[in-house]
Amino acid sequence: MKTAIIVFPGSNSEEETLRAVNEAGGAGRLVWWFEGPQALRGFDAFILPGGFAYEDRIRAGAVAARDPIVAAVIDAATHGAPTLGICNGAQVLVETGLVPGTGPVGRPQAALAPNAAGHFIDTYAEMVLSAPPERCIFTRHLEPGARVPAWASHGEGRYAFRDDQTRRAVQEQQLLVFRYAGENFNGAELNCAALTNPAGNALAIMPHPERVGWRYQQPQRAKLDVRGDREAYLRPYGGNRLFALFAQVFAR
Amino acid sequence: MLALSSSELDRISELLGREPSLVELYAFDAGWSEHCSYKSSRAHLRKLPVEGATVLLGVGEDAGILDLGEADGVRYGVVVAHESHNHPSQVVPFEGAATGIGGIVRDVLCMGGTLIGLLDPLRFGRADLAGHAHQRYVAQSVVDGVGGYGNAIGVPNLGGDVYWDESFDDNCLVNVVALGLVRADQVVHSRVPAGADGWNLVLVGKATDASGFGGAAFSSLALDEEQAEANKGAVQVPDPFLKSVLMRATYRALPLLRALGVREPGFKDLGAGGVLGCSSELVAAGGMGAEIDLDAVHVSAADLPAEVIAVGETQERMLWAVPPGEPTELLLRIYNEEFGLPHVSRGARASVIGRVRSEPRYTMLHRGTVVVDVPVQVLTSGIRYEREVGGAPHRESEDPRLCVDLAAVLPLVLAHRDVCSREPLIRRYDRMVRGTTVIPAGHGDAGVIAPIPGSALGVAVSVDGNPRYGKLNARVAAELAVCESARNVAAVGGEPIGLTDCLNFGNPTKPAQMGELVEAIEGLGAAARALGLPYVSGNVSLYNESSAGSSVAPSPIIACIGRVADISCTAGFAFKRPGSAVVLLGARSAALGGSVVAEVVHAAGGSLPRPSPEVVRTEIEAVRRGFADGSILSAHDISDGGLLACVAEMAMGPNGENGVGARLSSAGDFAPSVPESAAWFGEAGGFVLELSAAAAEGVVGRWRGEGLDAVRIGSTVAEPILSAGAVTFALAELSKAWLTPLRDLYA
Structure with a gap:
């Protein structure tokens, strides 16, 4: 599958996301916002990377959600195209209403609100798979309850739902794919780190798996046993477990 | 408000053989400021070691470059810049700190470098004491400004340090270090090459406005409470969103220019002195001159006075020198059409504002009138002072x-x-961010990154300088700072290869405070020579004083850059x-x-x-x-x-x-x-x-x-x-x- 990593003005994680996809065996390419929706023709899967698209004016992800190129992504996603939003990309997917998608299209059912602490937080944040693996195409090869390392860097990452009905629907339909394993550092409702849509082909994930996607990026203890082994240090690992699984989607 | 002294005004008239025009006057005001001319410190800075086997490009351009070594047969350099933004950060902490990063990022970008890391040495007043509400506000807002800018542009923070001391109550120190990666054979210089006669000068970035007018002069004066309000206009306005797009557009432009055969474009950050300061230095460094049409500069408002367009320090601007024809059209297309700067920030774009001339004369036109016409060296050679050096206090x-x-x-x-x-x-x-971090800030004595995908070659970096020591003995404090920064790089498994220094001191017209600066430079030189390490970049920030006229703790702040041969051997x-x-x-x-x-x-x-x-x-x-x-x-x-x-x-x-x-x-x-x-x-x-x-x-x-x-x-x-x-x-x-x-x- 050919994967488009879409770069908005203000995106900042496009390069490492592209590397993560390609090292996982995918065929990724950066598509710049100015190339327009027509540039997405021929792509089978889509990633919206981290950053501050359109300066996060109004609300994080709100302006990008109305970019014509995103309309094309949402159209493909509603027809089943694997679609991943990481950090700012997750904010965009939630703003379009695609995720969690429990209401009408175009009407957001959730928001990524400012962190409870009121400021940007940069921290290691391990996630726990909280839905059955088969619920979302990106997790279907993980074991139940799998732990996946990630690194969170955001000011607006607190998942908040529109109302009780949405909150219930998210739980009943098992759309809450990942919870934070440790401290709920941003105050997210249900300790939510990532949500999918009812069809299970889209994933909006706040922390960055690509920032703990190689062995060298791991916390000290997870690289101690390969000290001095440069090949091992440079290999995909940890968060790239998620991308390694994407490969089975993207690299077909 | 001009910062020039009356004797300096006389000297200008003498140099020109006539009275200066208003624009010329402001040009000298910026160019002869302490910030630009190092007029008090330059004679002493000569004592620092600046050469060595690890130096790819020494002091003198927008940033220095150290030899990182080879990966897959390609030699890489680490671009290093170190600046201060002390006075702006004291007056408007968020914007001051943010624009400090904004400026240094351009210094690295203009060497052809990809931004790979930032560090932020900070010195605040006693924000932990009751009744110190303003110190608390400064300490919090500066950090917000550093994060607000650095996080947005997507350059990882690799470290920094912070101290609190009452000597910074009225005058915080906000230093910033930026690192870039560049192939050794693709370094871009802050000068026009030989044969650049007739090349276009292309200004890219934000529309020039009235912000940051008089910034260089302001940063070279002692802060005065009563004038702080008036000086807020001298602080620039940060726009990290525009910068993020400018960075990416520039990364795209560099290889395409090379493909057109332009191996040595001139490329320089607009900092102190604005359009005039930058363009005159860019051409003078290549022994050439320039003619600038101020009417071609894209501005935010039609009625800006000539001197504001000429020397105002609006952020997020850089100047290219490229051949006319295809290379010029390429730049205009990338910045204006592909990356659509006008849609990113109101009035932002790339504009051809003048031409390089082989005759070393600098002229500037505004609405058909010549507002500057001088030999270019007059603008760029600056001014020197032999300050009286008194005995530094030893406590x-x-x-x-x-x-x-x-x-x-x-x-x-x-x-x-x-x-x-x-x-x-x-x-x-x-x-x-960037996915290159091996040891994050706070996890090791130095930050470590692996900036070349697929390669185990790494960079380690640390900043140091202890104000509690500076207050006792500036010279010994300087030596201790150099030794500690080098030790910190070693403590993660790195090999120190070079240094930068930012000298934050008091008032050079007071002999004892000047003495502290001179002694610190001696200490920096002695320690670096013994360690075999060169300085490749640096900055001097003077007039850091309290309202009562006492100096901040003498603060030589040092960054040490290390090479990591194999990131799997770090910890x-x-x-x-x-x-x-x-x-x-x-x-x-x-x-x-x-x-x-x-x-x-x-x-x-x-x-x-x-x-x-x-x-x-x-x-x-x-x-x-x-x-x-x-x-x-x-x-x-x-x-x-x-x-x-x-x-x-x-x-x-x-x-x-x-x-x-x-x-x-x-x-x-x-x-x-x-x-x-x-x-x-x-x-x-x-x-x-x-x-x-x-x-x-x-x-x-x-x-x-x-x-x-x-x-x-x-x-x-x-x-x-x-x-x-x-x-x-x-x-x-x-x-x-x-x-x-x-x-x-x-x-």
């Missing part, structure tokens, strides 16, 4: 004989504002496992002057430890070998809080949750000639090393055979404790003391 005295209660004092030392965990502050910065400072040997490398001393423990127990007086850079060099080499052969599992530099605080930090780890304890022998066993309190808490430099148990005896024996002061002082243990002789601490208690103090300001 060292006999060391107090302390006899402290270890059990009571260690938690106080760990909770001291200069020792406690920086995590609440650091976690406001993005440390992992953060946390103890790795129980059963290792804990080894002290570096002799203890009785010196307690400027130490944290002396402040904690209210002991007056004391001397600074006298570093021996030659010894430091051999210790660093020993540590480098230990990392390469795998015998060193972790290392930590001994600094604020001394040996016992150092070991406690290794046991607690960066988040206080490491939980590998240590049992240490009594100080009398390993440092019998030094008073016990000084052995545990004195701040003489050195390393604490965790060595694998199997290797320890052989390694320590070998080091001692080489004349090094190495001694095993204990072992790591599985229990979450730290014991020092007969005193035992629970790590949980120590962590609580160490982790919490900065939460009050930053959590």
